[in-house]
Amino acid sequence: MKICVLVKEVPDAAVEKKVDPSTGRMDRSGEKNLNPYDTHAIEAAMQIKEGGSVPVEEVVAVTMGPDSAVRALHKAVSLGADRSVHLSDPAVAGSDVAATGYALAKTLQRESPDLVLLGQQSDDGECYTIGAVVAEHLGMPSLTQVIKMDVEPSESHPPGGSGSLRCERQAEYGYDTVQIELPAVISVGDAINEPRYPSLKAIMGAKKKPLDTVTASDVGVDPAKVGGDNSGAQWVGAKPPPAKAAGEIIEDEDTGETVEKIIAWLDQRKLL
Amino acid sequence: MANILVYALHYDGAINKNSLGAVSEGAKLAAELGGEAHALLLGEGVPQDLAASLGSYGAKKALVAEGPDGLAQPLVDAMAAAISGGDYKYALFGGGLLGFEIGAGLAARLGAGVAMEVTNVRAEGGELIAERPILGDSSISEIKYRSPVGIIIGRLNAFEAKESGDGPAVVEQLSYELSPQAQQSTILVRGEQRGADVDIEGADVLIAGGRGLGKPEGFKLAEDLAAAFGGNSAVAATRAVVDAGWYPYAAQIGQTGKTVAPKLYLAAGISGAIQHKVGMQSSENIVAINKDANAPIFEFSDLGIVGDLNKILPKLTEAVKAKKES
Ligand SMILES: Cc1cc2nc3c(=O)[nH]c(=O)nc-3n(C[C@H](O)[C@H](O)[C@H](O)COP(=O)(O)OP(=O)(O)OC[C@H]3O[C@@H](n4cnc5c(N)ncnc54)[C@H](O)[C@@H]3O)c2cc1C
Ligand SMILES: Nc1ncnc2c1ncn2[C@@H]1O[C@H](COP(=O)(O)O)[C@@H](O)[C@H]1O
Numbered sequence: 290m291k292i293c294v295l296v297k298e299v300p301d302a303a304v305e306k307k308v309d310p311s312t313g314r315m316d317r318s319g320e321k322n323l324n325p326y327d328t329h330a331i332e333a334a335m336q337i338k339e340g341g342s343v344p345v346e347e348v349v350a351v352t353m354g355p356d357s358a359v360r361a362l363h364k365a366v367s368l369g370a371d372r373s374v375h376l377s378d379p380a381v382a383g384s385d386v387a388a389t390g391y392a393l394a395k396t397l398q399r400e401s402p403d404l405v406l407l408g409q410q411s412d413d414g415e416c417y418t419i420g421a422v423v424a425e426h427l428g429m430p431s432l433t434q435v436i437k438m439d440v441e442p443s444e445s446h447p448p449g450g451s452g453s454l455r456c457e458r459q460a461e462y463g464y465d466t467v468q469i470e471l472p473a474v475i476s477v478g479d480a481i482n483e484p485r486y487p488s489l490k491a492i493m494g495a496k497k498k499p500l501d502t503v504t505a506s507d508v509g510v511d512p513a514k515v516g517g518d519n520s521g522a523q524w525v526g527a528k529p530p531p532a533k534a535a536g537e538i539i540e541d542e543d544t545g546e547t548v549e550k551i552i553a554w555l556d557q558r559k560l561l
Numbered sequence: 562m563a564n565i566l567v568y569a570l571h572y573d574g575a576i577n578k579n580s581l582g583a584v585s586e587g588a589k590l591a592a593e594l595g596g597e598a599h600a601l602l603l604g605e606g607v608p609q610d611l612a613a614s615l616g617s618y619g620a621k622k623a624l625v626a627e628g629p630d631g632l633a634q635p636l637v638d639a640m641a642a643a644i645s646g647g648d649y650k651y652a653l654f655g656g657g658l659l660g661f662e663i664g665a666g667l668a669a670r671l672g673a674g675v676a677m678e679v680t681n682v683r684a685e686g687g688e689l690i691a692e693r694p695i696l697g698d699s700s701i702s703e704i705k706y707r708s709p710v711g712i713i714i715g716r717l718n719a720f721e722a723k724e725s726g727d728g729p730a731v732v733e734q735l736s737y738e739l740s741p742q743a744q745q746s747t748i749l750v751r752g753e754q755r756g757a758d759v760d761i762e763g764a765d766v767l768i769a770g771g772r773g774l775g776k777p778e779g780f781k782l783a784e785d786l787a788a789a790f791g792g793n794s795a796v797a798a799t800r801a802v803v804d805a806g807w808y809p810y811a812a813q814i815g816q817t818g819k820t821v822a823p824k825l826y827l828a829a830g831i832s833g834a835i836q837h838k839v840g841m842q843s844s845e846n847i848v849a850i851n852k853d854a855n856a857p858i859f860e861f862s863d864l865g866i867v868g869d870l871n872k873i874l875p876k877l878t879e880a881v882k883a884k885k886e887s
Contacts, residue, residue: 306696306697306699307696308695308696308700308702313702315696385674385675386665386668386675386677387665387668387669387672387673387674387675390665390669391669413696415678415695415696415835416665416677417661417677418661418662418664418665418668418675418677419665420665421633421661421662421663421665421666421669422665422666422668422669423669424634424666424742425637425665425666425669425670425742426669428740428741428742429742429745430634430742430743430745430746431633431634431662431666431742432662432746433658433661433662434658436804455749459800459803459804459810459817460631460658460659460751460752460817461570461572461577461657461658461659461817462572462573462751462752463751463752463753463754463755463810464750464752464753464754464755464810465631465748465750465751465752465753466748466749466750466753467632467746467747467748467749468746468747468749469745469746469747470745470746473745478804479801480800480801480804480805514672520674520707521668521672521673521674521675521706521707521708521711522674522675522676522704522705522706522707522711523674523704523705523706523707524702524703524704525690525703525704525705526702526703527700527701527702527703528692528700528701528703529700529701530694530698530699530700530701533861536847536859536861536862536863536864536865537863537864537865538859538864538865538866538867539864539865539866539867539868540854540867540868541866541867541868541869541872541873544868544872544873544876545876547866547868547873548873548876548877548880549880551848551864551866551877551880552877552880552881552884554848554864555825555848555881556884558846560766560824560825560846561790561881561884561885
C-alpha cells in the first residue's frame, strides 16, 4: 500500500500571526515550521508501515506552497516519509480552501495513493476541511477527526484490493465507529498518537531523499480554477473583533497571596 | 429568487439545536434576499412530522432524503441534487462536525466558495456577506461569493433558534443518487457514550480540567475544588482529555460536547482552543489557571492566574472550604 501525507508549512507558534490589511492574506514573514497537527498524520502513516498488518511500500509527503515549503517536506521526511512532492507555482498562490483542495487532489492523483492522511487543521488556516475537499475530487470516501484507525487487509477483496479501515472519532452525539474502504482520505485528530522526534541522523539525511518539484501544469491543474482571483470565496474586508474588557491577571509568585486574591475576587462577585 | 438550502442534522427523533439556529438564520436571510429557506434532512425513514416541524423555525419546505445517517458524503450527494433541481443561491450549515464535512464536500462538488466558522451573516445588495474570525479570533474576515452557490458553515452557537410562528413546512421527498464514495463508508456504531453519565449542564459552578492536569488522576484536584464549592457544582473537561480517556465524554464542553453557561467557570490547565471556547464563552464569570502567560484562554477570561495548577488548586480548595465554613 502507498500512503500520501499532506503537510503544510505554517508560521511558528511563537510568531504573532497577522493578515495583510490590503489583501486579507496572511503575512507569511517570520519563522516557519511544519504544521504541528501534520506530525500526527505522519506518525499515523509510520505506525501503519511499522505495524505490519499490511505491507506499505512508500510514505510520500505532499505539499503545496512557496519555495520555503520544502522545509516542511524535509521535516516530514526526517519523521519517516520516504520521499516528497512539492507543488510550487505562482498560479496557485492565494487559492481558497476549495481551490487548494482541488490542486492538492490533482497532485495526489499522479501518485495513486491507497490512503491519504492529513492533519485535523492547519495552524494558520484553521479550516478543518481540506480533507473533505480532496476526497470529493478524488472520488474517495473520507472521514475527519479520526482518533483511532486500524487497517484491515480485506479477505473479501481480490488481490489488488487494498482493504479497509476501521476508524473511530468523536462527532456531535458521541463516538462513532466507521468502516471505510480503501482508497480513502482520512484527517487524523491530535489524540490519535504521540508523534516521535526525528533522530539527528534522519534530520541530516532528509535533504538526500527524493524531492519532486512540480508545477500546476505538470499535475494537470486547470489554471482557471486556482489562485486568489479564481477562488469562489472572495475576501472583501476585515474588521477587529468586538472589544472586550481585558480580564484581570495575577502572576502567581506567592501562592498563599494568589489564593487570597482569588477568594476576594470570587467573594466580591458572590460566587462563594 | 434566491433561496437558501439549510442542512438539518437530527438524531434520536430530535433536530440538532445548531441546525434549528441555522434554519432560523436562513429564514431571516432568505426573506432579506426575497427568497425562501428550505431545510434538508437525510436518514433512514425520517419522520414526516419531524421534517414539517422545521416550518415553525421559518423553513417553507423540508426536503427529506432516504439514506445512511451520520455520514457526510451521502449528504453531499443529496444537497447537490437538491441544488441542481432548485433555485438555490446559498447552502447554510449550523455549527458542528458533520456540517464542516458536508459543506466542504459540497464546495468541491459544485466548485463553490466556502467560508467556515462563520459568526455572522448579513445581506447587502442582494448578496450575503459572511463574517469569519481568523487567527485565533484576532481579526474578522468578510467573505463574499463569486460562485453561483455560496457555502456558509456557522460556528457552534452562532445562530440562535427562534420560533417564527409559521405553520408546518411542506414536506417533499428528494430523490438523489448515492455516489460511489458515499457507498464505501459504513457507520458501525454511532453516538457511543464513553465514561460515566455525568450532568454538567445544570451546574452553577463548573471546574473544568484540561491536558494541563497532567494525568487522569489530576482530575482529583478539580473534583476536590468542586466539592469545596459544594451545592450545585460539577467537573467538566476538554476534548483532549476525553479523547485520552481521562474523563467521561458527558463532561466535555465544546464543539462536539456540551454548551454551558454557569455562574462560575474555572479552567485549570486548559489552553482555550476555539472549539472549547464556543461551548463556554457565555459563562457569567470565567477564571483560568494556566502556567503559560500566552495561553489563548487569557484572552477571554475575567480573572487569569498565570501559575502552576498543582500549587494553586490544593490551596484554593482549602481556602474555599475555610471561607464556606466561616
Ligand atoms: C472539529 C473539532 C472539534 C473539537 N471539539 C472540541 C470540544 O468539543 N471540546 C474541546 O474542549 N475541544 C475540542 N476540540 C479540540 C480543541 O481544538 C483543543 O485541542 C482542546 O480543547 C485542547 O484541550 P486542552 O486545553 O485540555 O489541551 P491543550 O491545548 O494541550 O492545553 C493544555 C494547557 O495546560 C497548560 N498547563 C500545562 N501544565 C500546566 C500546569 N502544571 N499548570 C497550569 N497550566 C498547565 C498549558 O500551558 C496548556 O495551555 C475540537 C477540535 C476540532 C478540530
Ligand atoms: N497547502 C497545503 N499543502 C498540503 N497540505 C495542506 C495544505 N493546506 C492544508 N493542508 C492539509 O490539510 C489539513 C487541514 O488544513 P485546514 O483545512 O487548512 O485546516 C492540514 O493539517 C494539512 O494536512
